Amino acid sequence: MPDILLAHDLGTGGNKASLYDAQGRLLEAAFVPYDTEYPQAGWHEQRPEDWWRAVVQSTRQLLASGGVDPRSIRGMALSGHSLGCVPLDAGGRLLRPSTPIWSDKRPVAQARRFFARIDPVQWYRLTGNGFPASHYTVFKTLWYRDHEPELFAAVDKIIGTKDYINYRLTGRIATDYSYASGSGLYDLLGWDYSQELLDAAELPRKIFPEIVPSTAILGSLTAEAADALGLPRQTSVACGGVDNSCMALGAGCVGEGQVYASLGSSMWIAVSSSRPLLDDTVKPYVFTHVVPDSYASAVAIFSGGTSLRWVRDQLCRNLVQQAASDNDDPYERMTALAEQSPVGSRRLLFNPSLAGGSSLEPSADLRGAFLGLDLKHSQADVIRSTLEGIALNLRLALDELRQLNPVADEMIVVGGGSRSSLWRQILADALEIDILKTNVGQEAGSLGAAAVAAVASGLWTDFTPIGRIHQTESVARPRPESVEIYRRLLPVFRESRFDLARFGTMLADAFA
Numbered sequence: 144m145p146d147i148l149l150a151h152d153l154g155t156g157g158n159k160a161s162l163y164d165a166q167g168r169l170l171e172a173a174f175v176p177y178d179t180e181y182p183q184a185g186w187h188e189q190r191p192e193d194w195w196r197a198v199v200q201s202t203r204q205l206l207a208s209g210g211v212d213p214r215s216i217r218g219m220a221l222s223g224h225s226l227g228c229v230p231l232d233a234g235g236r237l238l239r240p241s242t243p244i245w246s247d248k249r250p251v252a253q254a255r256r257f258f259a260r261i262d263p264v265q266w267y268r269l270t271g272n273g274f275p276a277s278h279y280t281v282f283k284t285l286w287y288r289d290h291e292p293e294l295f296a297a298v299d300k301i302i303g304t305k306d307y308i309n310y311r312l313t314g315r316i317a318t319d320y321s322y323a324s325g326s327g328l329y330d331l332l333g334w335d336y337s338q339e340l341l342d343a344a345e346l347p348r349k350i351f352p353e354i355v356p357s358t359a360i361l362g363s364l365t366a367e368a369a370d371a372l373g374l375p376r377q378t379s380v381a382c383g384g385v386d387n388s389c390m391a392l393g394a395g396c397v398g399e400g401q402v403y404a405s406l407g408s409s410m411w412i413a414v415s416s417s418r419p420l421l422d423d424t425v426k427p428y429v430f431t432h433v434v435p436d437s438y439a440s441a442v443a444i445f446s447g448g449t450s451l452r453w454v455r456d457q458l459c460r461n462l463v464q465q466a467a468s469d470n471d472d473p474y475e476r477m478t479a480l481a482e483q484s485p486v487g488s489r490r491l492l493f494n495p496s497l498a499g500g501s502s503l504e505p506s507a508d509l510r511g512a513f514l515g516l517d518l519k520h521s522q523a524d525v526i527r528s529t530l531e532g533i534a535l536n537l538r539l540a541l542d543e544l545r546q547l548n549p550v551a552d553e554m555i556v557v558g559g560g561s562r563s564s565l566w567r568q569i570l571a572d573a574l575e576i577d578i579l580k581t582n583v584g585q586e587a588g589s590l591g592a593a594a595v596a597a598v599a600s601g602l603w604t605d606f607t608p609i610g611r612i613h614q615t616e617s618v619a620r621p622r623p624e625s626v627e628i629y630r631r632l633l634p635v636f637r638e639s640r641f642d643l644a645r646f647g648t649m650l651a652d653a654f655a
Contacts, residue, residue: 145165146165147217148163149202149593150163150593151201151202152386152389153194153223153224153386154224157174157197158175159173160204161173161205161586162205162211163593166608166612167590167594167611170210171205171210177193177196179244182241185249187247188242191304194308195307195311199371202373203373216378217600217602218381219381220380220384220599221309222305222383222389222589223303223304223322223385225322225325225387226244226274226278226280227244227307228283228301229304230298230301231300233297238294238297249283250285252289253289254277257285257344260343261340267426268421269330270324271331271419271421271428271440272325272327272428273427273502276327279325280327281328281340284346285344285346300350300352303322303325305383305384313362313380316352317353317355318351318352319354319382320354321357321388321389321433323336323351324430325430326351328341334354334431355382357381357382358595358598359381363377363379381595381599382595383592384592384595386588387430387441388430389433389591389592389595390413390587390588391433392432392434392591393588393589393593394557394583394587395610397434398415400414400416401414402414402415402544402550402554403554403555404557405556406566407558409443409445409447409448411444412541412554413441414440414544415437416438416548417437419438420438420440421547425543426502427544428441428443443540444496444501444536444537444540445496445500446495447495447536448558449497450495450497458522458525459522462480474563478526478566480523480526482527484527486624486625487531488520488525488528488531489519491514491516491520492528492532492632493511493512493513493529494640494643495532495533495536496536496643497511500644500647503540503543504640504644505641506645508644508647509647513525513528530565530566531632532636534566537570538629541576553577553578554576556579556580557585557586561580571619573629573633574621575621577618577621581613581614581615583613
């Protein structure tokens, strides 16, 4: 009976369950969505019970196909979306039906009070937490204390998303180094919670879970979990990792300076290294890697794929209608049209900050814009300039990482945007790096979790097989004539952000 691995990728929009063989080949996958609730401005919540339901249903969907004997599943592991804040009482009972997820930013006041005690630059240098501070778990915990004191009085543990599922699977409460590094209390170089930060937050260490390696076996399935999933009780469960680190592993970033780009709704470029890559201005966000003694440092733009989606929905409705009538993909219609526009989009430049400025930008007030728009521009120019603007924004991110650490001369791209050959070529030209599309595609997070399960169960001795799993399907190399055009555009793009940020602040003040 062949050895099989079960991976779960617990994402923002739903859970993907995947089966892999011992060589890391994907056999089958199933996806079950769940909702995000927005009860107030800045509140983004999900129901942990929905996560569990999705894990159960997606597992059962995989097994229902009959292609795999459940007894052959050697082990399982989860990748989970970051910065979760799930409160449990001493009996392990969930204290809140809906809990804040990574994008929830309600605890602004709690962060402000914390930074009256701790210098924010010192905090960043210690933790590598480069998102806006209010997103991090410690401040959501303080929000519980301030706004729901009865709940907080009953708290025994605050755990993350995938750690809640692991608890439901095994009955054990623990986290791994990668997930703990997003708590806002973790010392990256000390590989533990910081007592200084715990004291500043006035929180007891005991309410946060013990930290173990991602490949540590938490246990086997409880009788209840085994029955719910349809798996044998002896199925082992590894601790798993945070989504950013599992995706980095699945994208092949296991060695010094290896780099990948995630082309999704938001986009980021991440580098694997033996030390955290920190910068007080740009604030790369850093997670401890699931790969031992390593870190995954990234710089993001908030609105990559969402900017392209906005252009699709607002400016390309004709293409959407044509695609629907032909049962086609509207993005393929868009990129086919964009190929009719020359490099540089006939002097049309797009800034993709439709969701505001990230730490890469001069201000959070920065908003998107088309620059140089005039009567000669066509729909093809608008679409191509959108792709080019996102690429130029990612070039700024890569340049920042290049200043902090040597970076490989090739980059794997994963996520939905990796499917487009035009976009891959634009990225190669604008970033001046070879862009590799491999067979992994959108499965990087799942593959990372499967690799953790493979090492944890003893099928692999380390993570080096990841490199053999990636089979290159295409390589886009920088073209000198296009590189020259993007080099001329890059200073314009870079400098225009400062004016756009200033205008954004003026607009915000005008409507304050």
